[in-house]
Amino acid sequence: DAKTTQPNSMESNEEEPVHLPCNHSTISGTDYIHWYRQLPSQGPEYVIHGLTSNVNNRMASLAIAEDRKSSTLILHRATLRDAAVYYCIPIGGGSNYKLTFGKGTLLTVNP
Amino acid sequence: EPEVTQTPSHQVTQMGQEVILRCVPISNHLYFYWYRQILGQKVEFLVSFYNNEISEKSEIFDDQFSVERPDGSNFTLKIRSTKLEDSAMYFCASSRTGYSTDTQYFGPGTRLTVL
Numbered sequence: 001d002a003k004t005t006q007p008n009s010m011e012s013n014e015e016e017p018v019h020l021p022c023n024h025s026t027i028s029g030t031d032y033i034h035w036y037r038q039l040p041s042q043g044p045e046y047v048i049h050g051l052t053s054n055v056n057n058r059m060a061s062l063a064i065a066e067d068r069k070s071s072t073l074i075l076h077r078a079t080l081r082d083a084a085v086y087y088c089i090p091i092g093g094g095s096n097y098k099l100t101f102g103k104g105t106l107l108t109v110n111p
Numbered sequence: 112e113p114e115v116t117q118t119p120s121h122q123v124t125q126m127g128q129e130v131i132l133r134c135v136p137i138s139n140h141l142y143f144y145w146y147r148q149i150l151g152q153k154v155e156f157l158v159s160f161y162n163n164e165i166s167e168k169s170e171i172f173d174d175q176f177s178v179e180r181p182d183g184s185n186f187t188l189k190i191r192s193t194k195l196e197d198s199a200m201y202f203c204a205s206s207r208t209g210y211s212t213d214t215q216y217f218g219p220g221t222r223l224t225v226l
Contacts (some may be wrong), residue, residue: 031211032212034211038154042219043115043204043217043219043220044154044204044217045217046214046216049214051214055138087154091211092211097209097210097211098156098159098167099144099204101147101153101154102116102154109176
């Protein structure tokens with residue numbers, strides 16, 4: 001599994017954009033980059049994933065560097081409900097995958 | 112929106128006792144997983160299950176652990192003889208396929224406390 005490096009914590013203000021970085025320099029060419037988050041006292045929750053191109057969904061955007069060694073999860077307008085631990089997880093292509101969680105980034109959102 | 116459910120939400124047991132944690136995955140999903148999270152630590156993969164067989168298991172998933180899909184809806188994790196260090200949150204997850212483009216949906220977890 002590719003190793004990932006994420007800041008331990010980040011802070012944002014409500015209604016402002018948040019950029020959560022992840023370094024995955026050992027990623028292989030077929031690894032998808034998934035982001036999950038874990039709200040306090042809840043199970044992990046899928047956020048977004050991509051391979052090479054930038055991706056958008058209703059929750060967030062994912063910007064993937066051209067060399068794929070890093071990616072950034074973008075929350076366009078942080079809300080208090082976005083306070084969570086965010087995990088960047090490269091996943092190899094193919095079937096029967098498992099999620100390998102790191103320590104993630106604890107995002108605090110200030111009102 | 113369909114969701115994964117888990118029961119009980121909290122289980123307290125004595126060391127050495129057997130526990131069964133139950134999960135109802137999303138109905139059209141074919142791949143099932145168990146993860147655990149010891150308080151303050153990372154979420155750790157335990158086992159994946161497909162077509163009534165274990166697909167992959169971690170080093171944590173030793174002979175004390177077993178999984179079963181006893182009927183068409185439930186997916187269970189059994190710990191035969193609990194130890195203090197088994198105290199953790201246990202999360203069940205399911206996915207429609209096992210492909211890396213797919214999403215795993217997690218349940219709310221069962222907090223297991225071993226005394």
